[in-house]
Amino acid sequence: MRNRLLFVLTLLITSSVAAKEPLLLSLKGDFAQGGLVIGQAAPKTQVEFNGTQLKVSDDGFFVFGFHRDHEATATLILTKGATKETQPIQIRKRQYNIERVNGLPPSKVNPIKPEVLKRIREEGAMVASARAKTSGLKHFMQDFIWPAKGRLSGFYGSQRVLNGDPKRPHYGVDVAAPTGTPVVAPADGIVRLAHDNMFYSGGTLIVDHGFGVSSTFIHLNSIEVEEGQTIKQGDLIATIGATGRATGPHLDWRINWFKSRLDPQLLVPPFETASVLEKSEG
Helix, strand or coil: CCCCEEEECCCCCCCCCCCCCCCCCEECCEEEECEEEEEEECCCEEEEECCEEEECCCCCCEEEEEECCCEEEEEEEEEEEEEEEEEEEEEEECCCCEEEEEEHHHHCCCCHHHHHHHHHHHHHHHHHHHHHHHCCCCCCHHHCCCCCEEEEEECCEEEECCCEEEECCCCCEEECCCCCCCEEECCEEEEEEEEEEEEECEEEEEEEEEEEEEEEEEEEEEECCCCCCCEEEEEEEEEEEECCCCCCCEEEEEECCCCCEEEEHHHHCCHHHHCCCCCCHH
């Protein structure tokens, strides 16, 4: 996978039954909090990650990720017939930007009115349902591109602590740009959610890249695709806006592996050299 910092884990495999060929063939990705890892096993091998059975393609590929505060170790268990292999994984801890603000009036710390909570819960359920839908496509194996051009204004893992109360961490990367700036698909996928007015996230779009890996795009000014639509990398899918609870126009791009929130910046080239593909240009 070009244009991505790759780590190939040295396989320290313990096997309950001696085998001529190992079950685990490769693991590539970022072995850090927020990282995504793609593996390949021998065909017809079952793979379990920290107790969760993974989807494995016919040619042995699978994927998993580490959430923001993932513990320092994880375990893969591979099984094929009477052969079982255990692969320990070490996960690098990251440092995040924590901003502490004290002396705020209570109304500024928890400003949500009770009557709005029902809407928030309903919209949260819609997002969770969209992320739970997953195809058997392997678009997560593509080299992702940046979905928009602009200035990086927010980063994965950062968090504000207001009057000693830790708020929800930021789980995406923000690209600040004028309203109407094009947003393109960072990889192929299927549109699972297209909602133009959510309370927190405003215009919201979720794209399934396969095997539980999805992209979420929020605060959109317009959405140019429909639910169920198949899209290709570089397709125009939306435009940047300041909808929902946003202080200015920007794209908040997020990556999930099912419920685990990952760092999009670990999937793309460095921002200053990134090129956004726009089919409308050519």
